[in-house]
Amino acid sequence: xxxxxxxxxxxxxxxxxxxxxxxxxxxxxxxxxxxxxxxxxxxxxxxxxxxxxxxxxxxxxxxxxxxxxxxxxxxxxxxxxxxxxxxxxxxxxxxxxxxxxxxxxxxxxxxxxxxxxxxxxxxxxxxxxxxxxxxxxxxxxxxxxxxxxxxxxxx
Numbered sequence: 001x002x003x004x005x006x007x008x009x010x011x012x013x014x015x016x017x018x019x020x021x022x023x024x025x026x027x028x029x030x031x032x033x034x035x036x037x038x039x040x041x042x043x044x045x046x047x048x049x050x051x052x053x054x055x056x057x058x059x060x061x062x063x064x065x066x067x068x069x070x071x072x073x074x075x076x077x078x079x080x081x082x083x084x085x086x087x088x089x090x091x092x093x094x095x096x097x098x099x100x101x102x103x104x105x106x107x108x109x110x111x112x113x114x115x116x117x118x119x120x121x122x123x124x125x126x127x128x129x130x131x132x133x134x135x136x137x138x139x140x141x142x143x144x145x146x147x148x149x150x151x152x153x154x155x
Contacts, residue, residue, distance in 0.1 A: 081136060082102070082105075082136060083098050085137055086098055086143075086152075086153075089140045089141070089144060089153060090153055098152070100152065101149060101152040104149060108139075
């Protein structure tokens, strides 16, 4: 009986040792899987952040594209309007000197928030003698009086 008890204890110790080994192996597998899962979650978060950045960037690019197109259209409309006022002031239908004049004055005209502003060299808006904002008609009249740009106008 004693030997059976010893045998049972040996079997029990062997089983316990085997169970501990199996548990340890399962724990290591679990730890490795948990580590892999954490790495995958980190990668997923990085990809989601990159996707968000790309979406925002693409949206900003589209907005910038259309803002640039709008600004270009506004600038072209402004140039056409200034040309019309210039031709009216000169009393003729077409004057080839307009492009040269435009190149010299275009930095004095700004479009800000869909508002046309005539600005001085320091960037401040210009006003007429009556204190109102200078219109394109006023601006053309001031160009006629300016010694540099006045040479582009017919007397």
